[in-house]
Amino acid sequence: MTSTSRTASAAHDARPHIVIVGGGFAGLWAARGLARAPVRITLVDRGNHHLFQPLLYQVATAGLSAPDIAAPLRHILRRQRNVEVRMATVTGIDKAARRIRLHDGAPDGDAADTTILAYDTLLLATGATHAYFGNDHWAAHAPGLKTLEDALLLRRRLLLAFERAEAETDPDRRAAWLSFAIVGGGPTGVELAGTLAEIARHTLREEFRNIDPASARVRLVEAGPRVLSAFPDALSERARRQLERLGVEVLTGTPVSDIDAEGFRLGERFVPARTLVWAAGVAASPLGRALDVPLDRAGRVQVGPDLSVPGHPEIFVAGDLATVVQDGRPVPGVAPAAKQMGHHVARTIRARLEGAAGAAFRYRDFGNLATIGRQAAVADLGRVRLSGVLAWWFWLWAHVFFLIGFRNRLVVLLNWTWAYWTYQRGARIIFGPAEDAPAPAAPPDHDPHSRR
Amino acid sequence: MTSTSRTASAAHDARPHIVIVGGGFAGLWAARGLARAPVRITLVDRGNHHLFQPLLYQVATAGLSAPDIAAPLRHILRRQRNVEVRMATVTGIDKAARRIRLHDGAPDGDAADTTILAYDTLLLATGATHAYFGNDHWAAHAPGLKTLEDALLLRRRLLLAFERAEAETDPDRRAAWLSFAIVGGGPTGVELAGTLAEIARHTLREEFRNIDPASARVRLVEAGPRVLSAFPDALSERARRQLERLGVEVLTGTPVSDIDAEGFRLGERFVPARTLVWAAGVAASPLGRALDVPLDRAGRVQVGPDLSVPGHPEIFVAGDLATVVQDGRPVPGVAPAAKQMGHHVARTIRARLEGAAGAAFRYRDFGNLATIGRQAAVADLGRVRLSGVLAWWFWLWAHVFFLIGFRNRLVVLLNWTWAYWTYQRGARIIFGPAEDAPAPAAPPDHDPHSRR
Numbered sequence: 001m002t003s004t005s006r007t008a009s010a011a012h013d014a015r016p017h018i019v020i021v022g023g024g025f026a027g028l029w030a031a032r033g034l035a036r037a038p039v040r041i042t043l044v045d046r047g048n049h050h051l052f053q054p055l056l057y058q059v060a061t062a063g064l065s066a067p068d069i070a071a072p073l074r075h076i077l078r079r080q081r082n083v084e085v086r087m088a089t090v091t092g093i094d095k096a097a098r099r100i101r102l103h104d105g106a107p108d109g110d111a112a113d114t115t116i117l118a119y120d121t122l123l124l125a126t127g128a129t130h131a132y133f134g135n136d137h138w139a140a141h142a143p144g145l146k147t148l149e150d151a152l153l154l155r156r157r158l159l160l161a162f163e164r165a166e167a168e169t170d171p172d173r174r175a176a177w178l179s180f181a182i183v184g185g186g187p188t189g190v191e192l193a194g195t196l197a198e199i200a201r202h203t204l205r206e207e208f209r210n211i212d213p214a215s216a217r218v219r220l221v222e223a224g225p226r227v228l229s230a231f232p233d234a235l236s237e238r239a240r241r242q243l244e245r246l247g248v249e250v251l252t253g254t255p256v257s258d259i260d261a262e263g264f265r266l267g268e269r270f271v272p273a274r275t276l277v278w279a280a281g282v283a284a285s286p287l288g289r290a291l292d293v294p295l296d297r298a299g300r301v302q303v304g305p306d307l308s309v310p311g312h313p314e315i316f317v318a319g320d321l322a323t324v325v326q327d328g329r330p331v332p333g334v335a336p337a338a339k340q341m342g343h344h345v346a347r348t349i350r351a352r353l354e355g356a357a358g359a360a361f362r363y364r365d366f367g368n369l370a371t372i373g374r375q376a377a378v379a380d381l382g383r384v385r386l387s388g389v390l391a392w393w394f395w396l397w398a399h400v401f402f403l404i405g406f407r408n409r410l411v412v413l414l415n416w417t418w419a420y421w422t423y424q425r426g427a428r429i430i431f432g433p434a435e436d437a438p439a440p441a442a443p444p445d446h447d448p449h450s451r452r
Numbered sequence: 453m454t455s456t457s458r459t460a461s462a463a464h465d466a467r468p469h470i471v472i473v474g475g476g477f478a479g480l481w482a483a484r485g486l487a488r489a490p491v492r493i494t495l496v497d498r499g500n501h502h503l504f505q506p507l508l509y510q511v512a513t514a515g516l517s518a519p520d521i522a523a524p525l526r527h528i529l530r531r532q533r534n535v536e537v538r539m540a541t542v543t544g545i546d547k548a549a550r551r552i553r554l555h556d557g558a559p560d561g562d563a564a565d566t567t568i569l570a571y572d573t574l575l576l577a578t579g580a581t582h583a584y585f586g587n588d589h590w591a592a593h594a595p596g597l598k599t600l601e602d603a604l605l606l607r608r609r610l611l612l613a614f615e616r617a618e619a620e621t622d623p624d625r626r627a628a629w630l631s632f633a634i635v636g637g638g639p640t641g642v643e644l645a646g647t648l649a650e651i652a653r654h655t656l657r658e659e660f661r662n663i664d665p666a667s668a669r670v671r672l673v674e675a676g677p678r679v680l681s682a683f684p685d686a687l688s689e690r691a692r693r694q695l696e697r698l699g700v701e702v703l704t705g706t707p708v709s710d711i712d713a714e715g716f717r718l719g720e721r722f723v724p725a726r727t728l729v730w731a732a733g734v735a736a737s738p739l740g741r742a743l744d745v746p747l748d749r750a751g752r753v754q755v756g757p758d759l760s761v762p763g764h765p766e767i768f769v770a771g772d773l774a775t776v777v778q779d780g781r782p783v784p785g786v787a788p789a790a791k792q793m794g795h796h797v798a799r800t801i802r803a804r805l806e807g808a809a810g811a812a813f814r815y816r817d818f819g820n821l822a823t824i825g826r827q828a829a830v831a832d833l834g835r836v837r838l839s840g841v842l843a844w845w846f847w848l849w850a851h852v853f854f855l856i857g858f859r860n861r862l863v864v865l866l867n868w869t870w871a872y873w874t875y876q877r878g879a880r881i882i883f884g885p886a887e888d889a890p891a892p893a894a895p896p897d898h899d900p901h902s903r904r
Binding site: 067 | 501517520522524527531536538539556600615616618658866880881
């Protein structure tokens with residue numbers, strides 16, 4: 001069933017209709033920036049929540065639970081009367097007619113309705129996904145970490161690997177279960193590797209009888225010469241040392257040449273590792289292609305100085321989906337950049353409503369932060385560079401400060417404080433297979449221990 | 453690959469081997485009760501966590517996140533050196549040979565190894581599952597609430613129903629999405645109905661633009677004449693009034709005659725309801741049948757006074773899987789009863805090791821508790837009966853006190869305090885479909901908004 005207008009009152013609403021696709025940092029900050037503008041906003045997202053992506057690795061390593069780092073979009077925007085939240089998937093964009101096509105509801109096969117949404121201004125902010133440099137078959141063995149679902153799947157795999165090792169009697173197979181590899185030495189990879197080593201050496205210490213979790217091998221594989229290549233050399237080196245002190249084996253200078261279910265190859269050498277994580281490359285959301293405009297090699301949309309699409313001033317792109325070059329370098333795909341872009345789009349829209357032209361976007365780089373483990377981190381803040389404990393505390397407060405919602409901040413602080421003092425990881429629950437499956441049928445007679 | 457012994461040291465261990473199947477209240481309390489006994493224990497569970505089932509409805513209604521009410525078994529038992537935890541599924545029991553067969557690892561199709569475990573004493577404590585009174589096809593439309601997976605699935609359905617209603621333009625279909633029904637007026641059903649009404653009327657109040665969540669209809673359907681039939685009449689009546697004050701429609705005296713995807717039937721009358729929950733009947737875990745001993749009508753094992761199986765003193769059954777009749781009435785399938793049974797089995801095993809006979813099990817009923825919503829509850833403590841605010845505080849402290857782990861208690865208290873003061877529900881995250889799926893492949897070209 002396709003419907004083209006929602007209610008009578010919407011049809012008579014004379015305010016310009018701004019449609020924002022994507023409830024991440026860019027989309028959410030654009031919506032909030034328009035709170036007092038004389039516009040009507042529809043924020044579309046295929047999920048129901050805003051996700052604090054920088055802390056996703058904490059969910060993946062069982063330090064936080066998923067709701068700690070996410071908040072429902074409806075809740076965040078409940079007081080902003082000019083915005084309506086729609087949980088839907090965009091399936092098409094018609095630039096000439098200024099309309100987009102949506103499938104309402106969850107993208108999981110439920111009977112969904114198709115809706116056409118007309119816009120006056122469109123902002124695409126659907127972010128990035130994983131890229132495997134042409135080796136898409138690696139995705140099955142080395143999944144990435146961009147969504148809550150990714151994080152929960154990874155958490156499950158990490159915890160199960162230790163369980164399988166505990167039950168395994170063959171020494172080689174046990175060692176393979178205790179071998180973990182993270183591909184990609186940027187902040188995500190570094191943070192994952194550090195916390196995984198922490199888990200193996202501290203969190204799980206007394207809990208197994210047949211294995212010593214501390215004997216787990218955690219490898220961080222980076223094709224380039226150093227980890228955290230966006231940081232100054234001195235901080236890269238410090239991060240590497242901190243990782244090695246935690247027990248991570250840092251392998252730089254060689255790209256992964258193949259990945260399968262048993263492990264990975266560096267050149268000719270094969271390394272057994274049953275659990276691999278991909279943190280090496282991102283590509284823009286496929287929605288960029290639906291726009292049918294010039295993209296860069298990673299699928300990002302090339303936008304003008306005010307973040308609108310050349311030739312289509314009514315279409316903006318912000319966040320990881322956009323590529324912006326500043327002073328000869330691309331603006332990085334980090335949370336602060338996405339926020340600033342979203343905010344700029346809102347400012348531009350407001351300016352136009354008053355008959356003014358929009359200013360050019362200028363990214364203000366407040367610095368880079370990456371944490372390596374307990375009280376170890378590196379922070380590059382321009383003139384100030386921190387590492388070790390001081391960087392860690394700075395990182396902690398910066399992240400918590402930027403979280404949405406007081407309650408989330410309190411819970412995250414509480415969880416971290418507890419984990420810090422006890423080395424425990426509070427969210428170590430493995431869910432069974434039937435989490436999103438339809439209710440199971442009666443058990444077959446031959447299986448005496450099937451649950452239903 | 454089948455292995456019959458784990459390590460050389462285990463084969464030379466002369467202590468009696470106690471195998472406990474099930475890490476719920478009965479199994480866990482039995483294991484802990486044997487901490488200082490000269491035995492070797494293997495605790496087998498198909499999941500990795502102990503679950504505080506009484507609070508499952510809180511996860512289902514997004515008041516708590518899953519890790520708040522569960523803790524890893526390995527963590528709980530890490531200091532108890534004579535117990536080993538195995539995450540595995542029991543697939544067969546050979547009473548004559550005193551052996552059980554296990555599939556190691558997660559029961560989700562991963563290549564799993566089969567292990568044979570020999571025991572000197574066996575305790576089966578695998579609990580209960582859902583029963584649909586012969587209408588197993590109802591399970592697909594009205595799932596139950598026994599596991600974390602159940603709770604997360606229900607939470608997803610509840611939150612999605614409001615999202616679908618918001619996007620629906622047809623008034624009848626919208627009303628069906630805003631119609632919820634819980635079948636079964638015991639504590640679980642009552643607690644679910646009350647919190648669901650709270651969510652609709654308070655939590656979601658400002659967050660939708662096209663629907664008024666408070667217009668949602670929550671029906672509690674009970675075949676018998678009153679809800680909470682295990683409580684005294686006066687408290688049943690008070691619970692009913694508290695539910696109605698919250699906006700729940702309580703329908704007693706008529707059993708559900710049919711359930712399908714659109715709703716349910718009471719006799720001839722059809723009631724549209726897109727979201728149904730089954731809280732009406734439980735049946736024992738199918739592992740009881742694998743024992744090949746006399747069972748009652750719900751599949752529970754009929755045990756002797758010391759909770760062992762008649763004719764097999766080396767096999768015990770405890771918790772919801774056992775049926776024990778005391779003073780002409782069956783011991784209820786509640787958490788305190790399961791704990792007491794587990795503890796009694798441990799005591800009996802210890803007594804036997806010292807050459808003494810075990811005492812008969814005697815259930816001490818400390819009373820019944822059920823909560824209906826904010827500051828509304830009923831408590832039947834024998835001579836003392838409470839309702840309203842006092843009962844609610846009693847219930848709160850009783851539950852938190854019995855939670856495992858200081859951290860969980862603190863987090864649960866924090867979450868509830870926050871929810872209480874703000875009417876918010878902190879865990880309102882809808883996860884996408886791919887949570888336990890293998891890493892998805894590259895997106896098809898025709899789908900412009902597929903995430904990968």
